[in-house]
Amino acid sequence: MEWVSAENVIAVLTALLGVATSAGVLWYERRVPRRKRIGYRVQMDTPIGSEVSQGRANVRLGLFDETPDMADATLVLLRVENDGSQSIGYEDYTGRGELNGLTVEFTGRTVRGIAVTHSSDADHLADHFTPAAGLRHDGSFIRLPRVPLNRNEHFKLLVLLTGSHVGGPIRITGGIRDGVVARNKAARPDEKPPLFGPASRIITVALTTCVVTLAGIIVVRDDSPPPMDCAKGTLTITGSTAFRPVVEELKEKYEEECEGATIRLDIHGSNAGVRKLDREGAGASRSPSMIALSDGPRPAALTSLHGKEVAISLFSMVVNDSVPVKNLSLDQIRKIYRGEIVNWNQLAADGPDLDIRLVSRDANSGTREVFQRRVLDANEPAASSRDCTTKDYADAPVLRCELDGTDQVLAEVARLDGAIGYTELRGGTVPDGAHRTSIDGAFPSVDTLGTSSYPYREIEYAYTYGSPPADSLVAGFLNYLDNYGEEIMRTNGHLPCATPKGTRLCGAGWALPG
Template sequence: MDWLTAENLIAVVTALLGVLVSAGAVWYERRVPHQRRIGYRVQLDTAIGDGAANRAVAGASGAGAAVRRGYFNASPDLADATLVLLRIENDGALALTREHYTDGDDHGLTVEFDGRRVKAVVVTAPEHPRLLSHFPADWQGPAEGSTTILLPKVPLNRGAHYKLLVLLTGGPIGGPVSVDGNIAEGHVHVNHSTTPDDKAPVFSRAARTVTIILTACVVALAAIIVRERTPPPIGCARGTLTVTGSTAFAPAVREAAEKYQRDCEGSTVIVDAHGSTAGIRALAEAGARSPGGGSPAVVALSDGRKPGGYPELRESMVAVSLFTLVLNDGIPVDDLTRDQIRRLYRGEIADWGEIVPGLDRPVLLVSRDAGSGTRQVFQRRVLGRNEPANSSQDCVTRDDPEAKVVRCELDSTEQVLSAVARLPGAIGYVELRASEGRKGLHRVAVDGRRPVVDEIGTSGYPYREIEYAYTWGRPSADSLTTSFLTYLGRGGGQDVVLAHGHLPCATPKGLRICGDG
């Protein structure tokens, strides 16, 4: 019973507790009858000096407040007067009508001031002014000197309230104040508030308790989930794998390798790219040295199919890659025909003035070395032939006086991008995504068509190729080589490949295009 751990037991108990609390809350809501309640609270009880009563009434009622009727007769005998603000509210779950008051025909509630006599009273309902229409037109409050106030049967919706501002004499502040009355299927009770204008809480005490318990359950479960290590992807393998070959595809493979290593403990994937042809050769050498003729932990990625002469190598298609021509920003050209490109690389166009009239700028061809898959794709898909011989070591000075145009060869995509951006009149070719955000150069369309991943196979853009992964023979099914290639082509690495501007062959569209070759 591998699941029987302390963390799992805590998770199960916490989850069950949350379910039981929720079920109890539902049961309570359905089984426990909702009661009608009238709550009351004293919001103000203070002494007032002689002549200050009228000012206190005006301040408590508020400008614009709905003052219905009552009386506040001036009196010279206010030496022991106190002022009480009493709030009457429906704080239950159901509304109250006149029929729910059962104390008699003439009144609904009785307010009693123990030890103090009523001098004057004002009824106010700032938030529910229409409530005051339920006080009879001839209602004038109690007789002066009474210790009680009989309130009419005022209907109250949930949350509705009104207030009594009462001037009292004959007793100290803080004397007992009570409200009594009989409510059908309910009761009258005292509640509390720290400030005069506090509203009834949004959540009841039971609701707050349930919320706190459920929150604690969620926090406990979240803590367990965070602590629990995410299980590795199916098919993870341990060991060390070297991926070599294409520099154009290397950025995507490098990121996929980092993700695979994070997900699969004990795995190391080294990306060491030096060009497609160089990668094929390195794989062949590793296979030849492998003891017993087994498959070494090496994968060679190639822009297009491998050259002939390596019968032991086995291939799998990974993705379709797009490439682009890049041109120095000093040349105002963003579209070239395939014929113009071929003439440029045959040396028939040696100055950009032949394409842009009035521009005097020599053409500089910045190319990749002979082992580059990017170059091989360019020759195969765009030029239809090999590039001319190298004529410059620095991409500026023509070393061969018989060469028609300056042409240099560089070892990597990054070197090509740097040279084209730096040298006026320079043109080169690179993998599509590598050219993004580079200053000093821009992409060039071919025959009006631009490299767009979503348009692969429909736009007719020619500079594209399938990325192949090669192994020495068939690696074992449980090897790191097989696991990583599966991850790259069909697993989580597929999203990385797509994010880098390549179309995975395992997608529905990729299957059709890769199948067509």
């Protein structure tokens, strides 16, 4: 029979195994009661006193030379996690007292200090680890408050102890309604707990074996045609640095799938890109094999450039961590860039006494043009510093420097106390030492485009010189961008215009709220 082939047999076996697995999961959900569970594990227990033994030698660290009662100091890292099947709320703790949740006991040791950390996905936990909320320690005990934990959330306790050596008993006790508090196996720092049990792993291995075998058969005799958007030749992509991560990924995919296509990237900013395309096109007998990406529309004088709306791009303000500002109003930003606010303590009575340093992009930057158009509603002041640290002339109203790339701006803002700058969203990546701020209380988010009042955003255009031939590499790559670039664009902070939501916002001219 024609259907009896190796790949079909494996596909049927995979389907049957999948059905059996689904039935087993349904049975488990109906028969096995869901439990609440808090697990804990010791991720580190190490000596940090005056003398630490290493093999046969004693290495004198000198950490507590002036405090001899700390000679036997140890440092313990304890991870507490909700590894059950349900979230745990405040009312699920059954300990005595309104605040008491769990108790940590370090037998034979005395607690000298505690630091609490939590994952970035669990910022809401911070307010629970205060003396007012019930966090305290006495002797060998730490009293933990009633901390609500969603599934898979965790926090860590870094505890300084004295009075005994490494390896003493450590135990967490407490009551959970319809649940348990139990110790998990020891793990390395920041090691994630296993996602699957033994049965799940066996099923996963079986399914993976079937799928990999089937995929291997298909790949070996792969005769599928290349994408319809493939074309041969060499294409140059220039322009926006905000869109560079997107085109870098798409370049690799396109060249891999489309034999005979070569894509070169020449990314130096939106303005530089559209002007280069205009020069190349004016001096050629036909439309050059070039695409210029631009944050916002081209200059009005470049009438030979034809634009295609590709995505809506998001940008954000970034501030050095020395400044605890999480939100800035449009009015405050404009006053800062006009030189009316020159010190962070002018924004709030408890603000840090730090001069404001403006770290900006150069004149070729589309990110800068969008900032001027959508946020400042004016041009930025002239550059007054070459090193971003000191003014080149004393009577400049504000210290402002210019850099020629996003990575340089982010690095400089993270390095300089009091610095502020701007950048494309890029999936939310900001280096250590800096953080993003909201504008008038609104954060940049692809999910809220269309309803949010967030102002720092713009349509991303792909420009060609005239209309490229339908069978050209230029046209093929632009179609490929629409058909295969959605996930890549979203990941890097852009809403594709080719999606239903993007079509509505881009096609309507996308007027900003207000």
